Amino acid sequence: AQRVTQPEKLLSVFKGAPVExxxxxSYSGSPELFWxxxxxxxxxxxxxxxxxxxxxxxxxxxxxxxxxxxxLKKPFAQEEDSAMYYCALRTLGGGGNKLTFGxxxxxxxxx
Amino acid sequence: DVKVTQSSRYLVKRTGEKVFLECVQDMDHENMxxxxxxxxxxxxxxxxxxxVKMKEKGDIPEGYSVSREKKERFSLILExxxxxxxxxxxxxxxxxxxxxxxxxxxxxxxx
Numbered sequence: 757a758q759r760v761t762q763p764e765k766l767l768s769v770f771k772g773a774p775v776e777x778x779x780x781x782s783y784s785g786s787p788e789l790f791w792x793x794x795x796x797x798x799x800x801x802x803x804x805x806x807x808x809x810x811x812x813x814x815x816x817x818x819x820x821x822x823x824x825x826x827x828l829k830k831p832f833a834q835e836e837d838s839a840m841y842y843c844a845l846r847t848l849g850g851g852g853n854k855l856t857f858g859x860x861x862x863x864x865x866x867x
Numbered sequence: 868d869v870k871v872t873q874s875s876r877y878l879v880k881r882t883g884e885k886v887f888l889e890c891v892q893d894m895d896h897e898n899m900x901x902x903x904x905x906x907x908x909x910x911x912x913x914x915x916x917x918x919v920k921m922k923e924k925g926d927i928p929e930g931y932s933v934s935r936e937k938k939e940r941f942s943l944i945l946e947x948x949x950x951x952x953x954x955x956x957x958x959x960x961x962x963x964x965x966x967x968x969x970x971x972x973x974x975x976x977x978x
């Protein structure tokens with residue numbers, strides 16, 4: 757069965773410090789990974805996905821199949837990055853409709 | 868821009884009541900989903916539907932049912948509400964090769 761693990765419930769960093777939100781997954785097939793973000797009083801929205809290999813709002817994430825990880829990184833945290841971040845895993849092929857989410861990490865950027 | 872609309876933002880119901888949560892999307896998406904969001908547990912999939920009148924159980928379907936009579940509408944039904952169903956309920960839709968688009972959520976309290 758597929759599983760997504762986000763080990764940190766809360767991550768607190770100072771403005772300008774580097775950020776790394778951890779995500780590990782378990783899945784025997786070929787995974788597709790996403791990061792979703794929920795800002796205060798807003799709906800959950802896609803931040804980035806691994807197949808796009810893009811940087812959104814300064815965030816990047818690289819899929820490491822050897823370590824089964826998809827950590828989210830940003831070199832310099834901004835106050836507006838404070839939000840809840842969810843890592844998600846979608847299987848390709850059969851059952852591809854399902855998206856499994858981690859438990860989320862609350863990022864707090866302090867001045 | 869995709870719009871996913873959940874009919875109620877807040878709902879308070881009594882134990883044993885039958886509860887309907889409605890969700891409508893305007894992008895002709897085939898796939899629709901119901902998740903519940905709980906602190907420390909993240910998002911857990913209750914049910915999803917990949918076409919009209921088609922449905923599949925997610926990870927926590929017990930105590931819930933769904934209805935998809937029209938492509939744009941996906942309803943979540945609590946047959947007999949219980950206090951452990953107090954939660955934030957999120958509806959989402961997805962087209963082919965597109966990310967999930969979420970509604971604003973319905974915060975349900977069962978007393």
